[in-house]
Amino acid sequence: MNFDQARFSRDDVYEPLLSEKDSTTVEVDSEGVLPDDLTRDELTLPGLSEPQLARHYTRLSQMNYSVELGPYPLGSCTMKYNPSFTEDVAADPNAAVHPDRSDRTIQGTLGLLHGLQEHLADIGGMDAVTLQPPAGAAGEFTGILVAKAYHESRNDDRSEIIIPSSAHGTNFASAAMAGYDVVELPSDDDGRVDMEALDAAISEETAALMLTNPNTLGLFERDIIEIAEMVHGAGGLLYYDGANLNALLGRARPGDMGFDIMHYNVHKTFATPHGGGGPGAGPVGVVEDLTEFLPSPMVRETASGYEQYEPESSIGKVHGFTGNWLVLVKAYAYIARLGDSGLADSSAKAVLNANYLASQVDLEVPYGPFHHEFAATAGDRDAADVAKRMLDYGVHPPTTKWPELVSQAMLTEPTEVEDKASLDDLAHAFNAAYADADEVLESAPSKTSARRIDQVSAARDPRLSWQALEQDE
């Protein structure tokens, strides 16, 4: 496959900024509206016509890679195809209601939320689910707040959260935001939880252990039952990071493994579009003993219809209203489209694809048996350079240099949506880039809209607006 990304350029820039196409200053005349001292004097913004804007944004869209253009195998990010129909569903004008409406007048909205709460609880083996957290990290924070409320309700003062060193960075940050000290847990030689280290880390200070399963190497934590017993035995709770749930759909449920709290990443597992960095949604499921602490409001079904309620000992709010509604609609539509057999087939094909791709790449994969993702090592090559070169072969590269357990890691997750031919293209990109000469790697990419971008000067001399660029001139 040959690839050349669209590239619009002019002099020393690519597509000019809106502000370079037009800058219009209007004087704010507030006479008869507001006193002069309450208003600004003028406002300067681009003042372009609709055709000019349509061209601007269409050109920019063409200088942007997406999963509808090609494979996007970012490990632990689960970039799968986003079914088109879910956009139409979310755009239903009847679904566009304000959150201050009375329950009686929004039975459709509440019905969907209730249905999603139920489906997610079933999928995770949980007893109740809040849909309020607006992203996975917000879900982690919410889950940890629930754990904290639970311990506090028992007058049990605990100060620590245990997190494997290979976990997502958000785990550490979320635990710290909730006021906990983080105890970092090393991996054993097989890439899984080091049981001796875990035993040493657990104490009466342990509020929770946060685990991803399969972990960030794609490995199932085989000792999960024993881990759960150890954590519970010390009075702690077990938290499931749902980033890798796509590997387990219909085959194993966190609730059955002994997890007490989990978050779901709906863009990963349930195919809501990532939108270049959100909006996401990070629903949180809990077991029976923890349901009273969930954020408010929750939705329940009564004889007279759906209603919102505040759980008895609710932690309160984690979003100004009830989360990222449009995303939740798309997640529900996806789950309802697939049903049991579709969900189980997703994990089957995701795991098949990862294993097939790994069998076709020349790079070593040090840990296994892996599931939906694998961490290959670029060995003595620089993984970031290999990744840049892969762009020239028309694919998005994997996550690089993470997890740190694997040197020069290329964490790869093709998801279930790639067919064999596409995986073969991906493998070719891996192998060709891996075999290219050092100087080729270092000067890559060349077929993308922009060439290699200088990260160091971007950070050393931050220019974060067109105003800053104008000042520089």
Next chain:
Amino acid sequence: MTAGNGRRAGSPYAPHTDADEAAMLDAIGVESVESLFDIPEEVRFDGEFGIDGMDEKALRQSLSDLFARNEDLTEFLGRGHHAHYVPALVSDLSRRSEFLTSYTQYQPEVTQGFLQVLFEYQSMLVELTGLPVANCSMYDAATALAEAALLANRLRRGASGHRVLVPAHIQDGRLGVLENYLGGSDMEIGSYPMDDGAADVDALTDLVDDETVMVYAESPTVRGVIEERLADIGDLAHENDALFCLGSDLVALALLEEPASVGADVVVGEAGALGLGTAYGMGLGIFATREEYLRQVPGRLVGASEDAAEKRAFTLTLQTREQHIRKERATSNICTNQAWVALRTAMHMAWLGPDRLVDLATDAVTDARELAGRLDDLSGVKAPIYDRYHFREFVVRTDQPAPAITNDLAGRGFAVHALDDHHIQVCITDVNADAADELVAAFEEVV
């Protein structure tokens, strides 16, 4: 093999043919897909969720039927979730799959398009706030406010201060989120009273002290009042070495005093009023601040740099603030944010341009004034209750019980918000302005 509704069993979005699957298993060297799963028997789930898959057409019909159960009311609702008319250009171009189905820009060379849009979004916020640094989004106004308080606390680390002062009139969700975000630190929240719907600056003067790390004020307030003494509030905060955080929204900022000119150190608020439409409270958090706090900013920042062809190019930058590098010492746990909403908001702002944006803001003042005046003419109604300037919304006092009135109005096709037993809040924008006559007529019938 077929499942319910006549479709092939399995995921419709997993494209494998039987022959491909066999060839792939052969290449891996295993007999079956199931043998690839390394899950101990005791935690295997062999049950069913009981979710019957549906074909696309049937499912769309079913969801359409479900949403049709929402009553078709014309909403005059605001209080932190506002809708303006969203042009087709925004809906259409934001749905381009190159934007919608891309990931965070970890490889900037292939994602220049989205990065440029976010850079332009940041720049428009810089223009509207007068502050030189704006991030490319927070989840919503509530989490942006909470992050501002955490930033204020980091700046004052080691000092004695730990109190955040917020107005008595604040949206419940904003206060609730602030409480949760501050719960992990030693910070506390104090509330200052209102005087005729605006900040009681005298009372605030008595409350601000060296324990205060941040004073938060809103303009417009949750009840639609334009705050007239922002500069005084800013001075009070600064005299006590506290940050002044201003909550607003992008339409209001096009008309009202520039936040930088009244001493705002951080501007937060809701940007989703442009570009998103009514979305059951989903939003887009504004976060802008001074240059000196740049390395304490939460969330993602897009910066300009140069590529190997010596052309200007954009990239996510200053990532050492963030969780994937700094872990528990990050400025925030935020990772995925609201990038696509920021894209829609930027498109909407660009579509309006400065003229129409200022007009939209001006209408928010005059339309609210006119509607309040017409309601005030009705017997048994006082509107607005505050002798202040208003933006988009205002509070009405009714002699009759407010809950009964909102019920009766719902029966006539209108949604308004009952604040308490005798107060109703009404919000008018370009989306519902055409129905203002009918609302007034309905009000007249029910009060």
